[in-house]
Structures are given as structure tokens and as C-alpha cells.
Amino acid sequence: MKYEEIHEDHADPLINQLHRAIKAAVRFLAILMVLVIFWTIADVVYVLYEKLSSPPFLLLDMEDILETFGAFLAVLIAIEIFTNIRLYLGTNVIPVQLVLATALMAVARKVIVLDLGVVSSEQIIGIALVTIALGISYWLVQEKTKQLR
Numbered sequence: 001m002k003y004e005e006i007h008e009d010h011a012d013p014l015i016n017q018l019h020r021a022i023k024a025a026v027r028f029l030a031i032l033m034v035l036v037i038f039w040t041i042a043d044v045v046y047v048l049y050e051k052l053s054s055p056p057f058l059l060l061d062m063e064d065i066l067e068t069f070g071a072f073l074a075v076l077i078a079i080e081i082f083t084n085i086r087l088y089l090g091t092n093v094i095p096v097q098l099v100l101a102t103a104l105m106a107v108a109r110k111v112i113v114l115d116l117g118v119v120s121s122e123q124i125i126g127i128a129l130v131t132i133a134l135g136i137s138y139w140l141v142q143e144k145t146k147q148l149r
Contacts, residue, residue, distance in 0.1 A: 033082040037076035044071045066113055100138040107131050
């Protein structure tokens, strides 16, 4: 039996109307996410242009490179979130494995742009624990998916 988060043929007409309203809200979120993606891409282009056109010309220091990596990863995370929304609209099922992969990417972005001079050891341990938990969760979902095939 396939589990569906939002049934489109519920016996109660009110529930059907509420499900349609939720679907409309998710569609609106998808539109907003596309706008955010394009806005973020434009921001990355603008920041790169500003950095490369100021002295020393066409050179980036390590902080600029890490900032650029972080901006690129932010775009990729936004694309992953859009993919989550699109899959949810198409199947009515929350794609748990993709959500976990998106969360892992977000944590990876945080690690890449992390300023070790600013964060405490407790914060680093917290990030490590979150990374381990997400990695194990992703692996468990992947293994379960393999068993179901």
C-alpha cells in the first residue's frame, strides 16, 4: 500500500477542499523558490563581479573563494528544496531520502564556510553530531529503499 500525505479523494468534502488549499500553497512555494534561486544566482554573479573588478583585479583571496563556495552551495541547496517541493507536488509523498540529502548538503555548506576562529568547540561537536545523525539516517533510508525493491 502506498502512503499518501494528501489524499485527493477523501470522503469528507471539507478535507478535500483543505487538501486543495494545501496543494495551492505548495505550488505558491514552488514559484517563490524559483524566484529565490534566480535571485541568489544574480547575487552570486554580482558579488563575483564586484570582487574580481576591484584591486587586485581578477584575483580572489581565500576568504572570497570560501564565500563564493558558500554562495554556490546555497544555490544548490535552494535547487534541492525546489526538487523536494516538485516531488511532493507530483507524488503527494514527502521524499525523505531527498530531504535528508538536502540537509546533509546544508550542513556541508556550513562546514565549508565555517570560521574556526569564531565557533566554539561545543558548536563543532554539535555540527559533527548532526552530520553523523543525518548520515546514518540517510544510510538507513537508503538501505530500507533497497530492501523494498
